Amino acid sequence: MTRLSANTLAALPAAVAQPQYDRTAVKAGVVHFGPGAFHRAHQAAAFDTLLAQDPRWGITGVSLNSRGVADALTPQDGLYTLALLDAETEYRVIGSILKVLTKDEPEAILAALAHADTRIVSSTVTEKGYCLGADGTLDFAHPAIKADVEASKTEGWTPGSFTGWLVRGLQARRLAGLPGMTVLCCDNLTDNGRKLEVATIALAEVIDAETARWIAETCAFPNAMVDSITPATDDALRNRVAEATGLEDAWPIQRERFTQWVIEDRFAGERPALDVAGVTFASEVRPFEAAKLRLLNGPHSALAYIGLGRGLETVADAMADRELAAFAERLMRDDIAPSVVAPPGLDLSRYISDVLARFANPAIRHLLSQIAWDGSQKLPYRLLDTTREALAAGRPIERLALPIAAWLRFLAAAAEEGRTITDPLAAPLLERAGDWRRVLAMREVFGELGNDTRFVEAVEAGIAALEAGRLEALPA
Structure with missing residues (x-):
């Protein structure tokens, strides 16, 4: 041709x-x-x-x-x-x-x-x-x-x-x-x-x-x-x-x-x-940036790590999983949106609905494995900053911790199966993956958050929920 x-x-x-x-x-x-x-x-x-x-x-x-x-x-x-x-x-x-x-x-x-x-x-x-x-x-x-x-x-x-x-x-x-x-x-x-x-x-x-x-x-x-x-x-x-x-x-x-x-x-x-x-x-990009990083990229990473753990392949597949799609929406509306200051003219509720519709677009074959690349670099901006703010405000963090728990299980599975991962910190992550607490101790990823008892306990609860096949560490 x-x-x-x-x-x-x-x-x-x-x-x-x-x-x-x-x-x-x-x-x-x-x-x-x-x-x-x-x-x-x-x-x-x-x-x-x-x-x-x-x-x-x-x-x-x-x-x-x-x-x-x-x-x-x-x-x-x-x-x-x-x-x-x-x-x-x-x-x-x-x-x-x-x-x-x-x-x-x-x-x-x-x-x-x-x-x-x-x-x-x-x-x-x-x-x-x-x-x-x-x-x-x-x-x-x-x-x-x-x-x-x-x-x-x-x-x-x-x-x-x-x-x-x-x-x-x-x-x-x-x-x-x-x-x-x-x-x-x-x-x-x-x-x-x-x-x-x-x-x-x-x-x-x-x-x-x-x-x-x-x-x-x-x-x-x-x-x-x-x-x-x-x-x-x-x-x-x-x-x-x-x-x-x-x-x-x-x-x-x-x-x-x-x-x-x-x-x-x-x-x-x-x-x-x-x-x-x-x-x-x-004049100010931060409100647009925060809305996108937190309400689109954060849930994207959540769908990636949780979806891969459920044997799913694409974002559209993840959104077709009713339990996972419902979790993503609760995460966005109840746990992430309170940390986002809407820029002028942006209705957060409508924005969330639009993002969910974009995720579910069957014409887009967006691989969860692609989104899962470079987790150590992406998660601090996509989910960990939101988690810090939620802790400071006294809000629950169990749903926010669940994607982190899914990432830790993703790392553990890769290490156990002898697979590599696409991440600049691949070697130390995989070396520590058998003990998730050692991963949380990596300050280059978690900073001081890895030493916060509330966060560690929420991640532990998330791992237990995922191992039990549940997507909620909190009562429904």
Whole structure:
């Protein structure tokens, strides 16, 4: 079958949307680290819409950990298909990514960061990609950060971490007399912009104090949140895309039709007119972020770990389990919602109903195993912060502790069966998995919460409930 590329766009059926602009006239105004599925489903699609009005906001992708995206998209001239999953699936070819660089091209990465046309550097490198400690600040003991500090002592140094690349690129811009940039984190971290700003300046202070001062004075790190369920690409999607488009696409992307991107209105220079793509610019992102992290991502993780323990495969499967779906709704309405301050215009009860409907969408095959990745990095933001607030307020935490109990059983099962898990702390987690109390003692995951008797007892009750086949540690 003919491959998707700039030369084959004309062969697309009329029903498949394609870029409504001259790609040869597009300039790269954005450098994005982590051009995986999440970015290509959301930010790249939004910039694709903007390019129809303003050709200065194309994207240079940077993949530091693998060549997979570059190898898939380079023969396709950066083009890929986005499938929007609803009652009827809509297909759209996205053209905003102009090229994808890898760690094997450090000179090209630095040149992109230090180019006069670049005004935004953005990131979706997952929670673990920022090398933060349990307190949310840069972990200087992290091997990648230690390596960057050591490498920076040599002229023309090449970073390994994303934060290292930020410092290196901003250092190059300062020395070239270029203006500062907007650094836009799009990962699921509470206060993501502020955390990245503090981490970047902290690393810069160790490497180049003058650059640290320049970053603080000229760059902006707005908070942001992105929401849309994005299942992993599989062969079934590739086959559906080939049938719909008549072209082979090595790495198409799928997501639900619903999408939300909220960005703090705090830019170092020009702000892209992304409102044409439905982006919300707000003075305060935290209320939107908290609602999403707690009322969508928290229940997502709960469905993942509890659902896997019940032999289920997808989120839709979990929602078809009436007992589990009822538990998720009680968790959201009774235990999580009290900790969420609704942003203006957001009805929390309706938001919860909408999220539950999105979870149950049968068109979306979102694997629980995918959601279960990196639990040690996700759970602190998705459920543990809510648990701390509930404890402080004197509210029950038994339902909040049940997904943690399910995660501990997930770890124990993996260790017992000799399976690995996808988590940066896989080795210590699996080594301790036979004794769940030793996992709770890991401060890099639980902080002081692991020593709180109320929490430990609630987790123990949750484990007992799950082992008995129940989803309630409290009386019904």
